[in-house]
Amino acid sequence: MGYNLALIIEDEEKLLSGDFKATFQLCADSCAKLVNLPENCFASIYIVNDAAIKNLNREHRSIDEATDVLSFPSLELTEADFLKLNKEQKAKEWDIQQNAYFLGDIIVSFETAQHQAKRFGHNLERELCYLLVHGIFHLLGFDHIEKRDKEIMRKNEELALNEVMFKENEKAMIQKAWDMLEFSYVPYSNYRVCACILTKSGKMYTGNNIENASYGLTICAERTAVFKAVSSGDRDIIAIAIVSDGIAPWPCGACRQVLLEFAEDMHVVIAWGKDKGNREYSTLKELLPKSFSPLLNVEKRFME
Numbered sequence: 423m424g425y426n427l428a429l430i431i432e433d434e435e436k437l438l439s440g441d442f443k444a445t446f447q448l449c450a451d452s453c454a455k456l457v458n459l460p461e462n463c464f465a466s467i468y469i470v471n472d473a474a475i476k477n478l479n480r481e482h483r484s485i486d487e488a489t490d491v492l493s494f495p496s497l498e499l500t501e502a503d504f505l506k507l508n509k510e511q512k513a514k515e516w517d518i519q520q521n522a523y524f525l526g527d528i529i530v531s532f533e534t535a536q537h538q539a540k541r542f543g544h545n546l547e548r549e550l551c552y553l554l555v556h557g558i559f560h561l562l563g564f565d566h567i568e569k570r571d572k573e574i575m576r577k578n579e580e581l582a583l584n585e586v587m588f589k590e591n592e593k594a595m596i597q598k599a600w601d602m603l604e605f606s607y608v609p610y611s612n613y614r615v616c617a618c619i620l621t622k623s624g625k626m627y628t629g630n631n632i633e634n635a636s637y638g639l640t641i642c643a644e645r646t647a648v649f650k651a652v653s654s655g656d657r658d659i660i661a662i663a664i665v666s667d668g669i670a671p672w673p674c675g676a677c678r679q680v681l682l683e684f685a686e687d688m689h690v691v692i693a694w695g696k697d698k699g700n701r702e703y704s705t706l707k708e709l710l711p712k713s714f715s716p717l718l719n720v721e722k723r724f725m726e
């Protein structure tokens with residue numbers, strides 16, 4: 423698949439202490455995947471202090487202050503559309519060593535990122551990822567001057583960051599689900615399933631299938647988990663992991679519809695088998711195409 427967007431990370435002042443490199447690359451991968459990047463590309467990201475970004479702002483934008491992120495695109499792309507570029511311009515940015523097109527530079531102020539993370543009440547890694555993703559979408563030709571463009575850019579940023587969060591938590595989600603599998607109540611089918619939901623807050627909620635002597639009252643693991651999250655006031659669902667020591671535990675139709683109520687773009691991973699060895703991925707969109715979604719309902723209300 424042509425989703426290749428390599429990052430070259432420059433941290434001359436050694437401001438990054440943790441291992442951000444793998445996470446940054448995950449951010450780039452998610453952005454590339456979202457826009458279906460048709461060509462091999464690379465970009466440079468410079469982690470600098472406030473003084474350095476202030477200088478760049480003065481030099482290039484006549485603004486005498488430090489900002490969080492700056493992007494300098496080298497290709498004049500519109501929403502990652504390579505077909506619209508002319509040949510000469512494209513050829514100019516081909517890098518033989520990287521075997522890829524150079525998209526441009528992203529400058530991130532580490533100090534401003536620290537301040538903003540504190541102000542928004544989330545961790546530094548999340549803030550840095552947001553700034554990086556924002557910068558990458560600018561390099562890919564997204565913008566936020568017009569309201570409509572801003573909505574598109576914001577939506578893509580959110581989807582990219584959600585995928586990064588899912589990938590970073592996937593292992594823990596699956597493990598948590600396996601740990602709770604024994605709580606399934608399945609005297610009739612003997613088919614044990616446990617689900618684990620991840621929300622934007624970083625919290626996880628597990629749920630098991632619970633059967634009933636009156637078969638129709640049985641509830642699936644996925645719905646148990648969703649209802650736990652929602653009834654805890656946590657509705658921003660990003661992903662669900664579903665495990666079973668039986669056959670592949672793809673969610674049933676009813677659960678797909680219930681999941682859709684809270685996140686159309688949810689990531690789904692299933693793991694199964696006696697040796698826990700099987701794994702498969704999907705998204706709710708793939709599992710429930712052409713759906714009756716809560717968004718449709720809202721539109722209908724406006725029509726009446």
Ligand SMILES: [Zn+2]
Nearest residue numbers: 642673674677
């Ligand atoms: Zn179900």
